[in-house]
Amino acid sequence: MRDEIWVLTTNLDDCTGETLAYCMEKLFDAGARDVWYTPIFMKKGRPAYALSVMCKDDVKDECIRIIFRETSAIGMRVSREERVLMDREAVTADTPYGTVDAKLLTYEDIEKTTIEYESAKALAEENGVPLSAILK
Amino acid sequence: MRDEIWVLTTNLDDCTGETLAYCMEKLFDAGARDVWYTPIFMKKGRPAYALSVMCKDDVKDECIRIIFRETSAIGMRVSREERVLMDREAVTADTPYGTVDAKLLTYEDIEKTTIEYESAKALAEENGVPLSAILK
Amino acid sequence: MRDEIWVLTTNLDDCTGETLAYCMEKLFDAGARDVWYTPIFMKKGRPAYALSVMCKDDVKDECIRIIFRETSAIGMRVSREERVLMDREAVTADTPYGTVDAKLLTYEDIEKTTIEYESAKALAEENGVPLSAILK
Amino acid sequence: MRDEIWVLTTNLDDCTGETLAYCMEKLFDAGARDVWYTPIFMKKGRPAYALSVMCKDDVKDECIRIIFRETSAIGMRVSREERVLMDREAVTADTPYGTVDAKLLTYEDIEKTTIEYESAKALAEENGVPLSAILK
Amino acid sequence: MRDEIWVLTTNLDDCTGETLAYCMEKLFDAGARDVWYTPIFMKKGRPAYALSVMCKDDVKDECIRIIFRETSAIGMRVSREERVLMDREAVTADTPYGTVDAKLLTYEDIEKTTIEYESAKALAEENGVPLSAILK
Amino acid sequence: MRDEIWVLTTNLDDCTGETLAYCMEKLFDAGARDVWYTPIFMKKGRPAYALSVMCKDDVKDECIRIIFRETSAIGMRVSREERVLMDREAVTADTPYGTVDAKLLTYEDIEKTTIEYESAKALAEENGVPLSAILK
Numbered sequence: 001m002r003d004e005i006w007v008l009t010t011n012l013d014d015c016t017g018e019t020l021a022y023c024m025e026k027l028f029d030a031g032a033r034d035v036w037y038t039p040i041f042m043k044k045g046r047p048a049y050a051l052s053v054m055c056k057d058d059v060k061d062e063c064i065r066i067i068f069r070e071t072s073a074i075g076m077r078v079s080r081e082e083r084v085l086m087d088r089e090a091v092t093a094d095t096p097y098g099t100v101d102a103k104l105l106t107y108e109d110i111e112k113t114t115i116e117y118e119s120a121k122a123l124a125e126e127n128g129v130p131l132s133a134i135l136k
Numbered sequence: 137m138r139d140e141i142w143v144l145t146t147n148l149d150d151c152t153g154e155t156l157a158y159c160m161e162k163l164f165d166a167g168a169r170d171v172w173y174t175p176i177f178m179k180k181g182r183p184a185y186a187l188s189v190m191c192k193d194d195v196k197d198e199c200i201r202i203i204f205r206e207t208s209a210i211g212m213r214v215s216r217e218e219r220v221l222m223d224r225e226a227v228t229a230d231t232p233y234g235t236v237d238a239k240l241l242t243y244e245d246i247e248k249t250t251i252e253y254e255s256a257k258a259l260a261e262e263n264g265v266p267l268s269a270i271l272k
Numbered sequence: 273m274r275d276e277i278w279v280l281t282t283n284l285d286d287c288t289g290e291t292l293a294y295c296m297e298k299l300f301d302a303g304a305r306d307v308w309y310t311p312i313f314m315k316k317g318r319p320a321y322a323l324s325v326m327c328k329d330d331v332k333d334e335c336i337r338i339i340f341r342e343t344s345a346i347g348m349r350v351s352r353e354e355r356v357l358m359d360r361e362a363v364t365a366d367t368p369y370g371t372v373d374a375k376l377l378t379y380e381d382i383e384k385t386t387i388e389y390e391s392a393k394a395l396a397e398e399n400g401v402p403l404s405a406i407l408k
Numbered sequence: 409m410r411d412e413i414w415v416l417t418t419n420l421d422d423c424t425g426e427t428l429a430y431c432m433e434k435l436f437d438a439g440a441r442d443v444w445y446t447p448i449f450m451k452k453g454r455p456a457y458a459l460s461v462m463c464k465d466d467v468k469d470e471c472i473r474i475i476f477r478e479t480s481a482i483g484m485r486v487s488r489e490e491r492v493l494m495d496r497e498a499v500t501a502d503t504p505y506g507t508v509d510a511k512l513l514t515y516e517d518i519e520k521t522t523i524e525y526e527s528a529k530a531l532a533e534e535n536g537v538p539l540s541a542i543l544k
Numbered sequence: 545m546r547d548e549i550w551v552l553t554t555n556l557d558d559c560t561g562e563t564l565a566y567c568m569e570k571l572f573d574a575g576a577r578d579v580w581y582t583p584i585f586m587k588k589g590r591p592a593y594a595l596s597v598m599c600k601d602d603v604k605d606e607c608i609r610i611i612f613r614e615t616s617a618i619g620m621r622v623s624r625e626e627r628v629l630m631d632r633e634a635v636t637a638d639t640p641y642g643t644v645d646a647k648l649l650t651y652e653d654i655e656k657t658t659i660e661y662e663s664a665k666a667l668a669e670e671n672g673v674p675l676s677a678i679l680k
Numbered sequence: 681m682r683d684e685i686w687v688l689t690t691n692l693d694d695c696t697g698e699t700l701a702y703c704m705e706k707l708f709d710a711g712a713r714d715v716w717y718t719p720i721f722m723k724k725g726r727p728a729y730a731l732s733v734m735c736k737d738d739v740k741d742e743c744i745r746i747i748f749r750e751t752s753a754i755g756m757r758v759s760r761e762e763r764v765l766m767d768r769e770a771v772t773a774d775t776p777y778g779t780v781d782a783k784l785l786t787y788e789d790i791e792k793t794t795i796e797y798e799s800a801k802a803l804a805e806e807n808g809v810p811l812s813a814i815l816k
Binding site for chain 6: 432457516
Binding site: 148149150151152153154156157160161173175178180181182183184185208 | 556557558559560561562564565568569581583586588589590591592593616
């Protein structure tokens, strides 16, 4: 499966970690598909972070606005990129502690199952067992 | 406001930090708009840095030459990317210790002011106060 | 010299370092030109790594398959990028401990020589001297 | 003001980001004072993270147990370190949008005020203004 | 179980990634228990790496000598630290593709099993299956 | 040669890169021997930096004060560590472009020479040659 996605990127050397975490939260609230920070070293010896956002057409303008409103960014790069995706289907998986939500992922003849984190976490906490007891 | 910018990128596992800092200085001297280093982990267990440069058409060829001359790079990726920018206007801002240079930035209805670092630094040092006393 | 190259990128917050190193090995075995990991900070407080692969047309599909098979990735960005390369010629270089393989690299009037790591390493180990005694 | 604190540290190359974030949550729940992850590059080309925990005597044993239970760690370094701390007093600060919780911090003749993040965040969200409008 | 271990640390801003990887190899050959690199940002805008080595008494002097011989270090910090370790016992684990070497780890009432990477890797390659098919 | 040195460390999630670079400058002005930043990932999804300072007894108190005055730190760890150092002697080294300042470093039977960066840089710039032409 293929689609296209927008990637927004900006380098931030005058924002705090608190502000960066707050901005990430607002971007996810607005519908961004992924948001991440990369440590970078900028001019004048400044340790900094690059902010990257992946989003679809419908929320792109709002994501740009959030970045300008919530961070010190005065510009950002905007590029459209192609993605290759595995097909995904919601399934459930059995664990020694009960059933969890999972995704069955397929691409050509490759098949794998991923357990949903929130579902595994809930089961681990309910049963007082390590997360790894559910995920394995 | 929109424009287009060149981004040059290369991965360097056989350059020292001294050389990387020297190269950044030469790139800014040549007119690069931004230069940054990202820590990356490469083949054969090599801790390394990716060099990234943003520049306009007029200095692109010189930036490529500086990278080839000053680093161990034998190739680099060159891509043209679109940017979204806030409109900017030079203004001044009042602080308890005097006036500093600032930029008034606007994008649609979003407006913010950024104090120029060098101006804030000069005022902090003149007055023997923390930088934060000026920037706030 | 110019060419074009594919860059595959995916963010991995549910893969271990062991798996990432194994996947890098498989990608190089399949003919990838370069593979690297970048530390990134993702949603829900997850420390993670971005995987990047540079490869030519002939192995692109196999690289995509390796990433889907060996990691937890459910999607990846795929972009075609232009590269600028120095011309390269296999040469040898003399060191106080014997001859090593090297590359003579040229771009316009810029010329530099890079000693091949594996060749330098072999000579350092044979002679019981530091690697730097060969590389200088 | 001075005190002593335990620092627990372990390098993890066979844990996922999901697991690391889960473990951080459990460590804070148990009373750890600070928990953080540092990207590191380990043997056999493995991109990894170091986990560090700062905690007081009363929860040290439980923090050790959480790390062993929730991660792949088979050992950790445990050291007792001295800290220098600013004196802190709970205060409030006025902002254009209302009052926020803050801390007045003093050390010898140095005095500064830090606004509490959660309090600033609540006010920003209530008033539909950027976080920076509160923090400044 | 508790023991004590030496930790050697030095910051390197004038060493290449090639040299750092070579030095790691020599340190492990000499008997170091763990070696890792941490990205750091140093003076004069230099992107750099910190080298850390954990070793026992018997190889400490040789590890110091390797660092001085193979890197640009002119000094290093040397500290003795306490460790808490899980008890470990060599066991085997069954997988759908055969038996692998593993370690049974115990600490108080916590018990976990870790599959040995090299053993899992060999089995994955023999059977043409993903590494994850063995590790799970 | 052995000596002892103070190491000050603090985690900063509410400081900007501009402020971090300014603080590093003030710490070196005050006589710190080394200052560096390490990217770390802290609580509540905050990308951050750890500040580390190495200093001697005579400037330790001033370094602590600078960190409290110039950053958002409310505490820091302070530890005394032992160092092993190579003996150093100021020498000069010949290059194809003239003489540069260098250090002759010795430890037991290990001997190496390091060219002083500022001296190499001056010569490279005077002669219009790459820095590597001097350093090799």
